[in-house]
Amino acid sequence: MKREEVIRLFPERIRKILQQAYWNPQGLQEIRLRAGKPLILWQDGQEYFVAEQGFLTRHREQACIVSQEDIRRTMETVGTYSLYAYEEELKQGFLTIQGGHRVGVAGKAIMEEQKVKGLSQISCINIRFAHQITGCADMVIPYVTEDGKLCHTLIISPPGCGKTTLLRDLVRQISDGWETFPGNTVGVVDERSEIGGSYQGIPQNDVGIRTDVLDCCSKAEGMVMLLRSMTPQVIAVDEIGNYEDIRAIEMTLNSGCKLLATVHGSSIDEIRKKPLLERLIKEHVFERYIILQKETAGKIGKVREIYDERGTCLYQRQRSVLKVSGALLVFFAGWGMGNWRSRQYQQRIKDLQILQLVISCLIGEISYARNTLPEAFSRISEKVASPFREYLQSVAKRLKEQTGETFVRILKEQEQTVREKTSLREEDWDLFLQTLGHLGYLDAKMQIQLLESGRTELAMREEKLRHQLPEQKRVWQSLGILGGAFLVVILI
16 A cells, blocks of 8 residues: 555645655554544554644644544545445445545434434544455464365454454465365455455455455345355355344355354354354354454454364464474474475476467467567467566567667566566576567568577476476475474474
């Protein structure tokens, strides 16, 4: 998140003040506006007043006082002068804006048949800024999967401990999949737009490539709708608790779907005391329970305990076992490093195949289509995945600009931007660039011969690596395990 992204949410007066103030967008949690009250900013778990002169202070008397006009104009700005489009969301007391940020509002409620029809005379605004923490679910993944399948999982957490953040990353990883776990189709019922942070129906947070998000829909209705229409393998919901939720959960379980859910609480015993959830626990509906605990103010909570359906503790975070836990982490880190190096070796083979594909396509573009190089690179980019797609597109763009630079220089400059995103070595790129470097000024026959020669060399390199792969995998995995074990011995 950038400063400009935050500042543009506010009208001119507040915008000028925030532009002058020093605050960290990465640590920004909330900005609160109350009519006739100080402008308040929460950052890294700390509350600050924002002064009229544009600095953060702890002294109330120095604070900028928010006017009703500031409130009105802020609502116009965040609602892009079209608050009527957010009418349904505002009934719930908030609206979600681009970036997944949530704008909570308070004022006079308009009631109809004992239900909130809308809000008028808004006097309080709380803008909560979304911060996705990619990878925060890494440590729980081994506990919530078994034999390559997901377990029905309930995340238990007090408010503000990061249960939604953890759920979001779980959804992302389960949706994308990994080496030993094929990605699952995930249906998310995002009743309060907190998981996906959808804006105009499009999730602003990364929830995975196989995830369908049903935004601003009640959990009970949403689960049924997803089951009927999207055939999910997994359904994820936030903060279950009422009777309708429980009925929908039962339907989800009967359909064969796996369930990811969260609930407010501090322990399994506390959840067991809730009448609606008691039966689910007694019948061992959930196969895993993840319990979070509060850490430092303003920080996401940590996993305190993980239990299976029978109450057996699978993981416990205790200060008395920190040394052992650290040793185990080191061991698995070594094992993981070995696996990572092995996967890098495999990925290098795949990347070499993509380079060969690019060259083969170029041969076709030159010999048959007779397309110009900008057109050829643009067409080929549609046939390959990232980051090669972006590389070819950037080369095509630079060629079309006709800046006067040599073709070789353009190739090398653009290559620098994607090199680190691949597993290719410097010598692989050098061979590829050398193969392409003569394009553009030779006749078609000579260009095709050079391309064929380069493709053959890349194919020979790939074949050599493929023969070495089994041995390399054993070597790297063994080194990782031995290195991890050695450090464990030292620690203990």
